[in-house]
Amino acid sequence: MGVGNTASTVRIVALGGLGEIGLNLMVMECAGRAIVVDCGVMFPEERLLGNGVYIPELSWLEESRLAFDAVVLTHAHEDHIGALPHLLRRFPTVPVYGTALTLAFARRRVEDAGLDVAADFRPMMPGRGFEAGPFKLEPIRVTHSTPESVALAIRTPVGIIVHSGDFKIDQAPVDGERFDTARFAALGEEGVRLLLSDSTNVEREGRSGSESSLKPVLRSLVARTRKRFFLSAFSSHLHRIRQVTEVSREVGRRVVPLGRRMAESVRLGMETGQLSFPPGTFLEPEEAEFLEPHRVTYLASGSQGEPLSALARLAADSHPRLHVEPGDTVVLSSRFIPGNERMINTLVNHLYKLGAEVIYDAVAPVHVSGHASRDELAEMIRLTRPQLFVPIHGEYRHLSRHLQLAMEAGIPQRNCFLLEDGDSLVLTASDAYRSRPAAAGRVLFEGGELEDAALIGERKTLAQGGTVVAVIAVSMSTGTIIAGPDLVSRGLVSGDGTSAHMRAAREELKARLAAIEPPLRAGDMRVRDEVVRTLRRYFIDAVGKRPFVIPHVMEVP
Numbered sequence: 363m364g365v366g367n368t369a370s371t372v373r374i375v376a377l378g379g380l381g382e383i384g385l386n387l388m389v390m391e392c393a394g395r396a397i398v399v400d401c402g403v404m405f406p407e408e409r410l411l412g413n414g415v416y417i418p419e420l421s422w423l424e425e426s427r428l429a430f431d432a433v434v435l436t437h438a439h440e441d442h443i444g445a446l447p448h449l450l451r452r453f454p455t456v457p458v459y460g461t462a463l464t465l466a467f468a469r470r471r472v473e474d475a476g477l478d479v480a481a482d483f484r485p486m487m488p489g490r491g492f493e494a495g496p497f498k499l500e501p502i503r504v505t506h507s508t509p510e511s512v513a514l515a516i517r518t519p520v521g522i523i524v525h526s527g528d529f530k531i532d533q534a535p536v537d538g539e540r541f542d543t544a545r546f547a548a549l550g551e552e553g554v555r556l557l558l559s560d561s562t563n564v565e566r567e568g569r570s571g572s573e574s575s576l577k578p579v580l581r582s583l584v585a586r587t588r589k590r591f592f593l594s595a596f597s598s599h600l601h602r603i604r605q606v607t608e609v610s611r612e613v614g615r616r617v618v619p620l621g622r623r624m625a626e627s628v629r630l631g632m633e634t635g636q637l638s639f640p641p642g643t644f645l646e647p648e649e650a651e652f653l654e655p656h657r658v659t660y661l662a663s664g665s666q667g668e669p670l671s672a673l674a675r676l677a678a679d680s681h682p683r684l685h686v687e688p689g690d691t692v693v694l695s696s697r698f699i700p701g702n703e704r705m706i707n708t709l710v711n712h713l714y715k716l717g718a719e720v721i722y723d724a725v726a727p728v729h730v731s732g733h734a735s736r737d738e739l740a741e742m743i744r745l746t747r748p749q750l751f752v753p754i755h756g757e758y759r760h761l762s763r764h765l766q767l768a769m770e771a772g773i774p775q776r777n778c779f780l781l782e783d784g785d786s787l788v789l790t791a792s793d794a795y796r797s798r799p800a801a802a803g804r805v806l807f808e809g810g811e812l813e814d815a816a817l818i819g820e821r822k823t824l825a826q827g828g829t830v831v832a833v834i835a836v837s838m839s840t841g842t843i844i845a846g847p848d849l850v851s852r853g854l855v856s857g858d859g860t861s862a863h864m865r866a867a868r869e870e871l872k873a874r875l876a877a878i879e880p881p882l883r884a885g886d887m888r889v890r891d892e893v894v895r896t897l898r899r900y901f902i903d904a905v906g907k908r909p910f911v912i913p914h915v916m917e918v919p
């Protein structure tokens with residue numbers, strides 16, 4: 363198949379978000395110029411990997427030698443904006459487009475990263491088109507769990523591409539800003555070449571339900587709470603913060619954000635008009651100390667059981683100024699993200715022990731998803747009537763099921779593409795096909811430094827196999843073993859150090875070391891290798907574990 367004139371060829375490259383929920387980053391390229399849609403992070407599901415976040419592997423952006431005309435952010439969630447500082451470090455002058463609220467959050471990320479660039483932030487608004495290189499972009503209003511979320515209609519030399527962003531079709535949105543059904547239908551009328559659509563909740567039948575359906579539930583929970591009311595939700599969920607603030611005000615409660623992120627969200631919400639309440643509605647924690655308990659609602663981050671969050675501290679009763687007590691209600695207003703259940707369960711148990719009533723999704727309808735269920739996904743396809751379809755924002759199984767749904771909705775199989783991170787799709791005027799892959803991947807970012815795969819591998823080994831340290835003193839002149847081997851282990855066998863296994867391992871190692879010719883022992887590499895090999899083999903055979911072995915060979919003159 364001929365590529366034809368490159369000026370009328372568009373290439374789409376997914377560098378993240380197709381194979382996981384997170385790390386969203388897509389490149390659209392035409393004749394050497396390109397735009398980036400979203401630039402997000404992902405939080406590691408395994409806590410043993412530390413408190414870092416994953417960012418997409420960005421080196422391809424430089425290697426591609428493309429000229430980037432814009433980064434366009436669809437909304438303010440971390441999985442769409444969190445890696446922006448890393449991208450701006452490489453491309454400090456690229457214009458960054460987003461709605462006012464999205465840019466307010468993005469600006470904070472860039473400031474937090476201590477980035478020494480004057481980023482070129484450019485506000486965009488639904489219905490107002492703008493140009494970026496060879497593309498004409500138009501943000502379209504969608505509903506989602508953070509305000510001012512948009513989809514994008516991207517006019518290219520090969521037709522209109524619709525990128526859904528994260529969306530649901532909320533018929534009664536909290537801020538009154540409705541999903542722009544008419545605009546999507548008009549684009550469908552005009553002819554959409556390709557639809558890229560959010561796959562997160564493709565496993566859920568029916569519709570997602572309206573965010574505003576939570577208000578009566580929150581109202582009744584607040585009304586029956588004798589003392590303090592705690593709501594834990596994602597800090598960017600300004601719709602939910604708005605609703606709990608409204609029902610709190612109805613009964614004379616002030617609202618106190620706990621923790622830096624939550625306070626920052628409330629502040630940005632007020633600055634951008636998303637949280638429009640009279641002065642005095644929100645208080646600092648120290649200002650609320652003098653209020654009676656039934657006059658206060660607290661907003662706490664940490665609904666996923668994050669160890670350092672306000673909620674975790676409350677549950678552990680280690681918060682500096684607040685103690686949960688009988689009569690308090692704690693509402694976990696979010697989904698339990700798979701992988702976090704154990705930590706959340708522990709948290710719930712602790713809160714119960716402190717005497718609080720704890721309400722979560724399994725016992726009362728205190729959460730509604732921000733992502734479209736199957737009927738809404740089908741509606742998006744019906745409205746836009748795309749020629750080509752690519753599912754985005756999902757793990758492989760979500761992408762696969764969404765592809766199936768598109769085919770059921772009438773898009774021929776040959777026009778549906780299941781792309782994964784690193785894949786690229788080329789569109790010409792008459793054709794669409796996969797092209798050479800890009801280097802995609804993820805990098806762990808922690809404490810201001812990028813970490814390599816070897817370090818993550820070490821942590822996994824430590825967690826799964828434990829660790830054993832062997833201490834040996836060898837004479838440098840004669841090669842005689844002067845002391846040891848002594849073994850210390852952690853997380854490997856019970857009764858570490860004194861167990862029969864440790865004694866047997868020590869004897870085994872002693873024999874192995876004795877078998878090495880003394881002159882060879884002086885060069886410590888030989889001894890180290892033998893220690894690692896012997897102890898690994900011993901523990902694999904004896905207990906089925908592959909410990910992380912640390913040989914500590916002291917060379918004595």
Ligand SMILES: [Zn+2]
Nearest residue numbers: 439441442528
């Ligand atoms: Zn997302």
Ligand SMILES: [Zn+2]
Nearest residue numbers: 437439506528
């Ligand atoms: Zn989102």
